[in-house]
Amino acid sequence: MVVQTDDGPHGLLIDFDCAFDSSVARSPVRPERTGTLPFMSIGNLSKSLLPHNILDDWESLLYLICWTGTFGIQEPGPAATDDRELLIKSWTVGSPESIATKKKSVMNDSSTFSREILGKFDQNQTDCWRLEDLADELHETLFYNDSLDDGQKALCHGAITLDLSNPQQKRTFERRFGHVFGLSSGVDVSKLGSVVVDPFVERARHAQTITDDLLSKLQKYAESAREALKGSHA
Template identity: 30%
Template sequence: MSINNLSESTVKRTILDDYESMLYLVCWSATLGIGSSQRHRKSKNLEKLPIARWRKVPIEAIVEAKRDHFGTEKSLKTKIANFFSSAIGSNNVSDDDDDPDKAWLTDLACKLRRTLFDNSSEGVGYECRGTSEFEISGLSRPKAGRAEAYGRPVSGAHAPASDEPVVINPFEKRVEKCDIITKELLAVIDGYWEAAKQEQNKPKPAPKEQVGKAEKEGSWLEAV
């Protein structure tokens, strides 16, 4: 479930909550191994991994875990993606950081996270970014990706009329920009869908026993 749903927030539910849920499912499945034939970890064996916090009670603990794990891309990589299993389409297990399947899943998770929680599209304000509420008081508009700028005081025409702090809920603000963010998420999914189809259409290497036959016949393709 999305952070918004888990926290029983009054913020309106949108398709963005569904995309957020999909991100968590991608990470959970990637940790276990994609597909039953490539599932190399059992659910009970995840207890020592940070992702196990997603099913700990009370619910507030799950909310805080997800806020932490998806607050930054670095946190996602080190606490979640670092433990992704390999094997999307092979029977080989690899914890090698250079494994292409693991890298592919990590990149997908990071792009979905970036679009949901660090969205910097034109027309999407900094108020939509992050996984937790934050206060602004006497602040200028921070640049994209400059979370530390939230605490920088300013003066003059850019300062708000009041020094009273304003609490910003990024999930509430995200609803207002739902259409823009959804289009970006669809673009991410479409991009990976096309990449997956291209990968699937690549010629498959011949099994070892057929390679020798191909060499004798002078054609590798005939052995495939």
């Protein structure tokens, strides 16, 4: 937690119950869930066997921004929208696994994310468009990072695992990654090394590259927000 005062920023470390000794080897399995359901990453909600990594934290930040953009910082929430119609509210209901499935369906498709999440932001909030643009860029960087496709031939798009032995899912793969591999006549699964494509595993392999990209975008918006604050106090 950080607060800004006249003599500079001051921070307070919290959640020491979740701390661990980084010098001690840890199990790769996520043994327990900690966090608030609407803000937890898909991996944490589903108890993924993939070790927790920094992208889980960035994903949580994205959900927090989406929640703030929709409901604001203070109650009672959006003035012009009946919150019973908000898909984001479903992230509070059901088992962690079911919430993970709901998040996957939204994060997997940019148009759904734009329509059901960004499109429900409360525009009565001051400078809401800044949060909307930031959430859009973070989502694209986390779930649809084109720079990785071009540079690394990484299969990072989306939030749903594709089984290429399934004809329909194979067609989805070809549509999504055809430009990466030049798949004009279909995909040769044998050359991919696996019949299953898990975008979360792929992104974990490129976590540092994605993180650098995310941090660059966040710094850009932070600077823009600081300039806006200066202007409002002038």
